[in-house]
Amino acid sequence: MENQFFVDSHHLSPEALEKKHRLETEPTSRKSHMEYLPGMEIIESDVCQRVLSHMNSYDYSAYTARDVRAALDHETCSVEDFKALLSPAAEPFLEEMAQKAHRETSKHFGNTVYLFTPLYIANYCENYCVYCGFNCYNHINRMKLNREQIEHEMQVIADSGMEEILILTGESRAQSDVAYIGEAVKLARKYFRMVGLEIYPVNTDEYKYLHECGADYVTVFQETYDADKYETLHLLGHKRVWPYRFDAQERALRGGMRGVAFSALLGLSDFRKDALASALHVYYLQRKYPHAEMSLSCPRLRPIINNDKINPLDVGEKQLCQVLCAYRIFLPFVGITVSSRESESFRNGIVKIAATKVSAGVSTGIGDHESKYSGKEDNAAKGDEQFEIDDARSFEAMYRDMSGEGLQPVLNDYVYV
Amino acid sequence: MHNDKLIIGGHEFNSRFILGSGKYSMKLIEAAIKDAGAEIITLAVRRANTKEQENILDYIPEGITLLPNTSGARNAEEAVRIARLARELGCGNFVKVEIMWDTKYLLPDNQETIKATEILANEGFVVMPYMYPDLNAARDMVNAGAATIMPLASPIGSNKGLATREFIQILIDEIDLPIIVDAGIGRPSQACEAMEMGAAAIMANTALATAGDLPLMAAAFRQAIEAGRKAYLSGLGRVLTRGASASDPLTGFLRD
Numbered sequence: 301m302e303n304q305f306f307v308d309s310h311h312l313s314p315e316a317l318e319k320k321h322r323l324e325t326e327p328t329s330r331k332s333h334m335e336y337l338p339g340m341e342i343i344e345s346d347v348c349q350r351v352l353s354h355m356n357s358y359d360y361s362a363y364t365a366r367d368v369r370a371a372l373d374h375e376t377c378s379v380e381d382f383k384a385l386l387s388p389a390a391e392p393f394l395e396e397m398a399q400k401a402h403r404e405t406s407k408h409f410g411n412t413v414y415l416f417t418p419l420y421i422a423n424y425c426e427n428y429c430v431y432c433g434f435n436c437y438n439h440i441n442r443m444k445l446n447r448e449q450i451e452h453e454m455q456v457i458a459d460s461g462m463e464e465i466l467i468l469t470g471e472s473r474a475q476s477d478v479a480y481i482g483e484a485v486k487l488a489r490k491y492f493r494m495v496g497l498e499i500y501p502v503n504t505d506e507y508k509y510l511h512e513c514g515a516d517y518v519t520v521f522q523e524t525y526d527a528d529k530y531e532t533l534h535l536l537g538h539k540r541v542w543p544y545r546f547d548a549q550e551r552a553l554r555g556g557m558r559g560v561a562f563s564a565l566l567g568l569s570d571f572r573k574d575a576l577a578s579a580l581h582v583y584y585l586q587r588k589y590p591h592a593e594m595s596l597s598c599p600r601l602r603p604i605i606n607n608d609k610i611n612p613l614d615v616g617e618k619q620l621c622q623v624l625c626a627y628r629i630f631l632p633f634v635g636i637t638v639s640s641r642e643s644e645s646f647r648n649g650i651v652k653i654a655a656t657k658v659s660a661g662v663s664t665g666i667g668d669h670e671s672k673y674s675g676k677e678d679n680a681a682k683g684d685e686q687f688e689i690d691d692a693r694s695f696e697a698m699y700r701d702m703s704g705e706g707l708q709p710v711l712n713d714y715v716y717v
Numbered sequence: 718m719h720n721d722k723l724i725i726g727g728h729e730f731n732s733r734f735i736l737g738s739g740k741y742s743m744k745l746i747e748a749a750i751k752d753a754g755a756e757i758i759t760l761a762v763r764r765a766n767t768k769e770q771e772n773i774l775d776y777i778p779e780g781i782t783l784l785p786n787t788s789g790a791r792n793a794e795e796a797v798r799i800a801r802l803a804r805e806l807g808c809g810n811f812v813k814v815e816i817m818w819d820t821k822y823l824l825p826d827n828q829e830t831i832k833a834t835e836i837l838a839n840e841g842f843v844v845m846p847y848m849y850p851d852l853n854a855a856r857d858m859v860n861a862g863a864a865t866i867m868p869l870a871s872p873i874g875s876n877k878g879l880a881t882r883e884f885i886q887i888l889i890d891e892i893d894l895p896i897i898v899d900a901g902i903g904r905p906s907q908a909c910e911a912m913e914m915g916a917a918a919i920m921a922n923t924a925l926a927t928a929g930d931l932p933l934m935a936a937a938f939r940q941a942i943e944a945g946r947k948a949y950l951s952g953l954g955r956v957l958t959r960g961a962s963a964s965d966p967l968t969g970f971l972r973d
Contacts, residue, residue: 403927406923406926406927407874407875407876407923407927408874410739410922410923410926410927411926412739586820586821590818590819590820590821591791591817591818591819591820592820593820594820633820633821633822633823710764712763712764713761713763713764713789714763714789715762715763715789715799715802717789717790717794717795717798717799
């Protein structure tokens with residue numbers, strides 16, 4: 301069963317609706333997803349070709365229990381071993397994988413878990429990505445925070461005790477240009493030790509500028525590494541250009557960022573192939589940029605405003621756990637972030653196996669931290685959420701719970717140099 | 718044994734066990750220090766660079782020498798900036814220089830470490846460089862003003878023990894500064910072996926952090942390090958590596 305993504309709003313004009321339907325039903329009406337748009341930087345890199353050649357030839361049904369056994373017995377995990385661990389043949393070995401993943405996590409991270417929170421500063425978007433609450437045809441309250449509002453949100457978050465922030469925008473260069481994001485980063489440096497960005501992909505010189513403003517980590521989700529599938533989900537806008545997105549992390553590193561984060565959105569396509577490609581994207585970039593810090597996320601599809609039926613299809617908690625254990629065994633040194641899309645019980649369990657970072661005090665809406673944190677209602681405008689979260693624990697509750705799990709919550713392990 | 722002090726940059730220590738602090742609960746730090754009998758504890762400046770209510774600095778008892786490290790530095794310039802920040806944060810004059818241009822194995826960059834050692838030694842720091850055990854690099858670090866040399870036993874966090882044994886022995890034999898074996902020591906027996914070889918001290922973190930009972934493991938390390946030190950000082954007995962010695966001496970033919 302595929303997800304039913306297409307939802308029409310009666311707020312759309314007949315012309316807009318007609319265009320929307322055409323994009324949805326006539327593939328030829330859509331621009332090529334492999335062609336760069338004007339202004340998009342093209343870099344020379346063989347990383348993409350390496351990742352895709354593995355992904356395209358990956359036949360996970362060919363792996364057997366024997367391959368999985370061998371992978372678990374090897375001291376270092378090869379690409380072939382990793383493929384076995386991601387295969388259905390590894391499902392009966394989940395507990396053993398978890399034990400091995402736990403040992404690797406302890407060796408590299410000890411008993412620590414990092415906490416952070418996202419801050420959405422704008423939800424305008426120029427793309428039509430059919431599964432996303434911010435998509436340009438979805439009728440939601442749009443908002444972009446001004447400087448004072450951003451600072452107020454940051455104060456509220458910083459007062460809660462949080463020291464690491466991830467600044468997000470919808471993907472609209474027109475509404476949230478690089479200068480606007482740069483100003484938000486400069487403000488964030490006043491209140492937080494660590495500032496990361498999850499914004500639309502930009503060129504190397506723009507990453508360099510944002511780094512100089514004080515950001516040091518860039519997260520870009522590829523959503524799916526299957527470019528043909530990607531084309532059917534990202535119907536309009538610059539986000540449609542698949543290869544420009546793929547090279548975003550490499551541009552960010554060339555722009556001087558300390559670290560980059562990767563992810564596929566599980567549930568969009570074949571999750572085993574997407575998990576393979578995500579990890580190999582990290583693997584090959586790490587070989588090319590050995591100094592860079594790398595991290596992986598593993599989000600699954602969630603319901604959005606106006607479509608509560610969106611779900612992660614065949615990616616259950618067991619499959620998600622398998623992917624995360626395989627990531628940890630293959631890439632023991634990378635950070636693994638598990639977001640508030642997942643439940644409290646899942647997050648409490650996975651931090652003891654493979655995850656090293658969790659978000660807390662999360663809102664995926666715009667300008668609503670004060671009301672969400674203090675319960676204080678105000679009449680100020682709010683922007684709607686990108687997706688529904690599951691684990692709504694506050695910073696304090698998360699800190700307490702992680703300590704209760706025997707872990708040391710870490711708010712900062714970073715210095716901007 | 719009573720006068721057997723570890724001297725680093727003119728400071729005297731009785732304990733030869735340097736504790737890491739980065740990978741376990743702060744509440745365990747005090748117990749670990751006590752059971753390890755440690756007098757020096759490392760801490761990452763980037764971790765101490767926090768506003769949080771539970772600052773690691775608050776958990777370290779009086780009288781313990783802090784050894785801030787420059788983890789996170791990718792080159793000499795960044796290490797120097799982090800060391801200066803450590804001083805501003807009130808962490809004292811000791812600094813363990815850690816420079817890594819590799820996030821996978823966290824192997825130290827000796828060339829950059831030599832540069833940072835020189836700059837920081839000139840600024841009055843007691844510089845303890847973490848390094849890959851290479852004699853030429855170690856000599857350069859000595860000339861740059863290092864107070865000790867800290868070679869790795871095996872990749873950090875690996876608990877694999879003395880993978881670089883032969884090269885650490887060369888440093889012990891050739892370098893006049895204390896050689897402190899750092900990184901990769903996973904068991905008390907490995908720590909003991911390094912001390913028997915003549916290492917001046919042992920630094921461990923992951924081996925403790927991943928132990929089932931951290932304070933008990935700290936005590937085990939303490940005893941192993943002390944045992945290894947005593948063995949070294951007493952002079953290890955003859956060890957026959959290739960069977961018995963020849964009963965007919967090869968030089969028996971010599972007449973005067």
